[in-house]
Amino acid sequence: xxxxTLNHVYKKYDQINAVKDFHLEIHDQEFLVLVGPSGCGKSxxxxxxxxxxxxxxxxxxxxxxRVNDVSPKARDIAMVFQSYALYPHMTVYENMSFGxxxxxxxxxxxxxxxxxxxxxxxxEPFLDRKPNALSGGQKxxxxxxxxxxRKPKVFLMDEPxxxxxxxxxxxxxxxxxxxHKQLGATVIYVTHDQTEALTMGDRIxxxxxxVVQQVGTPVEIxxxxxxxxVASFIGSPxxxxxxxxxxxxxxxxxxxxxxISFPIPTGKxxxxxxxxxxxxxxxxxxxxxxxxxxxxxxxxxxxxxxxxEVEMVEHMGAEYYLYVRVNxxxxxxxxxxxxxxxxxxxxxxxxxxxxxxxxxxRKSDICLV
Amino acid sequence: xxxxxxxxxxxFALVLGIIMVIPIYMMVLGSLRSAEHVFDITLLPTQFxxxxxxxxxxxxxxxxxxxxxxxxxxxTVIAMLFHAMSGxxxxxxxxxxxxYIFAWMLSTLMIPLAVxxxxxxxxxxxxxxxxxxxxxxxxxxxxxxxxxxxxxxxxNFPKELEEAAYMEGSSIAGTFFRIVLPLSKSVIIxxxxxxxxxxxxxxxxxxxxxxxxxxxVVQVALANAIGGGYTIPWNFVLAAxxxxxxxxxxxxxxxxxxxxxxxxxxxxx
Ligand SMILES: Nc1ncnc2c1ncn2[C@@H]1O[C@H](COP(=O)(O)OP(=O)(O)OP(=O)(O)O)[C@@H](O)[C@H]1O
Ligand SMILES: [Mg+2]
Numbered sequence: 001x002x003x004x005t006l007n008h009v010y011k012k013y014d015q016i017n018a019v020k021d022f023h024l025e026i027h028d029q030e031f032l033v034l035v036g037p038s039g040c041g042k043s044x045x046x047x048x049x050x051x052x053x054x055x056x057x058x059x060x061x062x063x064x065x066r067v068n069d070v071s072p073k074a075r076d077i078a079m080v081f082q083s084y085a086l087y088p089h090m091t092v093y094e095n096m097s098f099g100x101x102x103x104x105x106x107x108x109x110x111x112x113x114x115x116x117x118x119x120x121x122x123x124e125p126f127l128d129r130k131p132n133a134l135s136g137g138q139k140x141x142x143x144x145x146x147x148x149x150r151k152p153k154v155f156l157m158d159e160p161x162x163x164x165x166x167x168x169x170x171x172x173x174x175x176x177x178x179x180h181k182q183l184g185a186t187v188i189y190v191t192h193d194q195t196e197a198l199t200m201g202d203r204i205x206x207x208x209x210x211v212v213q214q215v216g217t218p219v220e221i222x223x224x225x226x227x228x229x230v231a232s233f234i235g236s237p238x239x240x241x242x243x244x245x246x247x248x249x250x251x252x253x254x255x256x257x258x259x260i261s262f263p264i265p266t267g268k269x270x271x272x273x274x275x276x277x278x279x280x281x282x283x284x285x286x287x288x289x290x291x292x293x294x295x296x297x298x299x300x301x302x303x304x305x306x307x308x309e310v311e312m313v314e315h316m317g318a319e320y321y322l323y324v325r326v327n328x329x330x331x332x333x334x335x336x337x338x339x340x341x342x343x344x345x346x347x348x349x350x351x352x353x354x355x356x357x358x359x360x361x362r363k364s365d366i367c368l369v
Numbered sequence: 370x371x372x373x374x375x376x377x378x379x380x381f382a383l384v385l386g387i388i389m390v391i392p393i394y395m396m397v398l399g400s401l402r403s404a405e406h407v408f409d410i411t412l413l414p415t416q417f418x419x420x421x422x423x424x425x426x427x428x429x430x431x432x433x434x435x436x437x438x439x440x441x442x443x444x445t446v447i448a449m450l451f452h453a454m455s456g457x458x459x460x461x462x463x464x465x466x467x468x469y470i471f472a473w474m475l476s477t478l479m480i481p482l483a484v485x486x487x488x489x490x491x492x493x494x495x496x497x498x499x500x501x502x503x504x505x506x507x508x509x510x511x512x513x514x515x516x517x518x519x520x521x522x523x524x525n526f527p528k529e530l531e532e533a534a535y536m537e538g539s540s541i542a543g544t545f546f547r548i549v550l551p552l553s554k555s556v557i558i559x560x561x562x563x564x565x566x567x568x569x570x571x572x573x574x575x576x577x578x579x580x581x582x583x584x585x586v587v588q589v590a591l592a593n594a595i596g597g598g599y600t601i602p603w604n605f606v607l608a609a610x611x612x613x614x615x616x617x618x619x620x621x622x623x624x625x626x627x628x629x630x631x632x633x634x635x636x637x638x
Contacts, residue, residue, distance in 0.1 A: 052532050073538035085533035089551045098547075099537035146537070 002063055002153035002186045003028045004049060009058035011044050011210075018044040020210045022058070026188060031180050033201035034190045037233070041210040042190040046156050049188060050079050062153065078147035079156040082163065084139045086131040092118075092142050093127040099150045117149045120179070137168045144176070148183060155180075155187045161196065173200060194234045198222065206230045228365035231285050231358060237321050240291070240332045242284045243362065246277050255284050255357070259327035260306045265355050271369045272359060282368065285358035288321065291334035291350050298351045308332065310346040324348065393614070400607035407603045421608035430609050432583065433590035438616065440502065440575075440586060441568035444509045445561055451510060452560070453553060456519025457545055460526075471520070474513045482573065490577055504578045505586070509568060515560055522556045523549070558627040566617060587613045 004026040011019040019041040026032050034042040047053040049060060051072035060067055067075055078099075086095050093114060100110045118124045121141040131139055140160060147155055160176070161169045177200055180187050191197055197204045198218045206213045206221065206229075214226045225231035231239045244257035246264075253269040255262050264272065272278075292298070298305050308324035311331065315338070322334040322342060334350055342348065359368045399407045402416045409415060425431075458464070459471050489508055490499075498504035526549065534544040572588040579585070585593070591613055594606050621628065 050532075050536060052535065072535045073540070077536065079533070079536045081529045081533060083527070083529050085527070085529040087530060087533075087548055087552075098534070098539075102538045102543065146533075150537075 003030075004154055004186065004188070005059075005061040005064075006045075006049075007059040007061070009045075009048060009060060010056045011041070011048060011053065012056040016210075018210050019048070022212060024205065024212070024215060026186060029184050029186055031177070031187045031189065031200060031202045033197040033204045034188065034207060035192065035194060035197040035204055035233070036207035036213075038192060040207040042192070042207060043158055044210075045207075046079075046158055046188060046190050049154070050077055050156050051075050076153045077156060078150055078152040078154075080143050080147050080158070080160045082159040084131075084143040084163075086139055086142055086146075088131055091128050091130055092123060092134070092145075095131065095142055096123075096145045096149050098146065103150075113149045114145075117145045120148070120182070121145050121175075136164055137172065140164060140172060141175075144179065148179065151183070153186065155185050157187065157189045159191055160189075161191075162193075169196075176200065194236060198234065204234075206233060208233075224367070225285075225358065226367050228283065228285065228360045228367070231360070231367070235287060237288050237333045237335065239358075240286050240288065240330075241360075242286070242330050242332075244282065244284055246272060246280050246282055246359075248278055253278070255282075255354075255359075257284075257329070259329050262304050262352060262354050262357075264357075268354070268357070268359070268369050275368060277359075277368060281362040283360040283362055283365075285360055285367075286332075286352055287356065288333040288335035290353040290356035291332065291336075292353065293322070293334065293336045293340065293348060293350055297353075298349055301351050301353075304354055305349055305351045308348055308350055310342050310344055310348060312344065313342045322348070324350070396607050396610055396614075399604060400611045402604055404602065404604050407607070421604045422612075424605055425608045425612060428594075428605075430590055430594075430612065433585045433587050434612060434616075436505075436584060437569055437587040440505050440509075441565050443502075443506050444568045445564040447506070448510045448512060448515055448564055449557055449561060452512070452515035453519050453550060453557070454545070456516050456521075457523050457549060459516070459520045460523035461531075462541075474516055477511075477513045478517075486573065486577065489574075493578055498578075500579050500581050500584065502584065505575055505584065508578070509571065509574065512564070515564065518556055518560060519553070522553065526552070555630070558624065559630055562620060562624050562628050565620060569617060 006022045006024050006026075009019060009022040010017065022045055034045060036042055044053060048055050051067070051070065055068050062075060062077075087098065090098070096114045096117060097110050100113060105113075114127075115124070118127055121144060123138070123141055123145055126134060126138060126142070131142065134142065140163075143160065157176075161172050164172060173196060176187075176189075189196075189200060198221075201218055203215060203217055204221050205215050208229050214221060214230045216224070221230060221234050225234065228241070232241070242255075242257050242260075244255050244260075247254050247256045247261075253264045253272060255264055306326055308326045310322060311325050312323040314321035314323070318338055320336050320338050320342065322336055323331065324334060325331050360366065361368055398411070398414055400421055401414060401418060402409070402421075403418060406416060455474075459467060493499060493504050493508055498507060530548055530552070531544050534548045539547065570588065571586070572592065575586040576589050576592070579589075591606065591609055594609055595601055
């Protein structure tokens with residue numbers, strides 16, 4: 001068992017609150033991802049868990065034991081740094097065995113553990129090399145190896161893949177996920193890359209300005225963002241926002257932006273009306289994949305279509321990212337199958353799937369439905 | 370234009386070099402001559418007698434060479450260790466008054482040895498360290514310049530290496546000795562050279578703190594050879610000087626590159 005609990009944790013530097021009221025229980029064997037823009041307090045949170053940074057207020061528990069005042073070495077945690085932090089004067093073998101040697105393990109046991117970890121990570125050929133003689137990906141694996149030999153309770157990783165090229169990053173992503181399952185370890189993983197968060201995390205914590213915005217599974221975070229920030233930070237290409245108003249015509253509730261007007265499906269309309277939001281200024285959020293160019297969809301939902309002008313096309317292989325402008329008022333991104341060939345300046349008819357729309361309060365940015 | 374500049378710089382450097390080398394060359398020539406011919410001005414060796422050197426060895430001068438080697442080495446090794454530790458503490462550890470202690474250490478750079486010579490002598494003597502290796506070694510260990518260089522180096526030292534060690538279970542001291550110190554070669558080597566040479570060339574302090582002939586250091590022994598009688602045995606003195614200069618030159622030729630790096634480093638930081 002190794003769960004980590006943060007009880008209303010704060011970190012204050014002289015002037016600023018780097019982390020505010022971080023309150024979360026991280027389960028045993030969970031892969032938890034902290035994600036957010038630069039400076040939002042991810043590293044600070046991780047470093048408080050590691051014991052490298054003091055906790056200004058609140059409590060930190062590892063396995064129900066309060067560890068606020070326990071030194072890093074007594075917390076039984078391993079950390080993988082963005083810069084790898086390999087000791088340049090030691091060989092790979094010495095780097096990986098450092099912690100075990102400090103703990104005075106018998107030589108044979110150290111050897112066995114290091115070789116086992118090296119074989120898991122394909123590092124056997126490099127054991128006698130110094131870090132300078134390794135590629136970035138190999139260094140990264142040594143850093144992981146150094147963390148896993150000790151079999152600690154918790155692994156902390158601070159943007160471990162950000163120094164790798166795109167292809168290697170994808171490869172290491174699966175490798176870390178595999179390691180996590182193999183070791184049955186609790187992992188707390190920091191990244192600013194929402195793709196990493198979505199693909200690796202059991203749960204994701206989205207942070208902004210030191211405040212946790214939302215905690216949830218990748219599916220929850222993606223499909224039910226609690227506010228506009230989470231909706232825009234998670235997902236690529238980013239979600240579209242259209243400012244408008246809720247209006248009723250007859251019995252139907254519409255989203256009306258003046259130049260476009262879409263009927264809101266009954267379920268969502270009911271929820272909005274229950275909050276007595278009729279007439280309210282709101283922001284519609286719609287993900288690029290919920291905008292279609294298929295004729296079949298357009299014909300099936302004629303009331304949810306609109307005309308737009310193509311500004312740019314990004315060819316992604318199997319699909320296109322279509323950047324369009326609607327009535328010179330708003331820019332939208334649509335993610336469509338690479339079937340038609342679009343030119344800049346083309347006028348296209350697109351349909352929006354209102355069942356997948358999110359509605360945000362214009363002032364508070366909170367997701368209403 | 371470029372090559373024109375370079376040529377004049379080369380010529381200038383060459384002239385400077387010759388000016389520097391001539392006295393050393395004259396010293397070597399003189400040390401190989403008999404007493405009457407010591408001051409003959411010639412470009413090439415006229416005599417080649419090693420008797421001066423035999424005489425120097427017979428006089429027990431080598432004992433002072435041994436003393437200097439021992440004292441300089443001891444001061445250097447101890448100083449490197451302590452300077453590295455205090456530089457590290459000043460750069461990394463948070464303790465009250467850290468800034469003031471550092472400023473106070475730096476301020477000692479502005480005080481010449483001559484000014485504190487008498488009080489230093491009295492303290493050392495009252496501690497019972499006069500006329501001993503301890504008295505020759507201990508007061509020479511502290512040097513603000515060394516502490517300063519180490520501190521600057523550690524301010525730029527990658528902190529994550531230390532943090533990684535802490536996470537692995539290392540203590541502060543363990544991290545310092547296992548990780549930080551082995552990675553400090555680029556400060557340690559030039560400082561070692563500088564310290565060794567400075568102590569090798571030290572004269573004033575060894576002269577006043579010690580009265581015993583068997584604890585004479587090289588420079589004191591040399592001065593005594595000059596100042597002994599009515600006539601100065603220049604051929605003898607020159608031979609002794611050559612011996613005294615040998616370790617210095619050896620060190621320079623061996624560590625030329627690191628010394629230059631060290632000068633560059635102290636110039637930049
Ligand atoms: N030692 C410090 N003193 C003062 N402020 C600090 C210190 N360390 C971090 N901060 C501030 O705390 C905030 C959070 O920093 P943190 O390093 O946790 O961000 P982050 O989310 O990891 O960002 P990044 O993605 O850029 O690594 C930032 O505003 C930063 O400037
Ligand atoms: Mg960070």
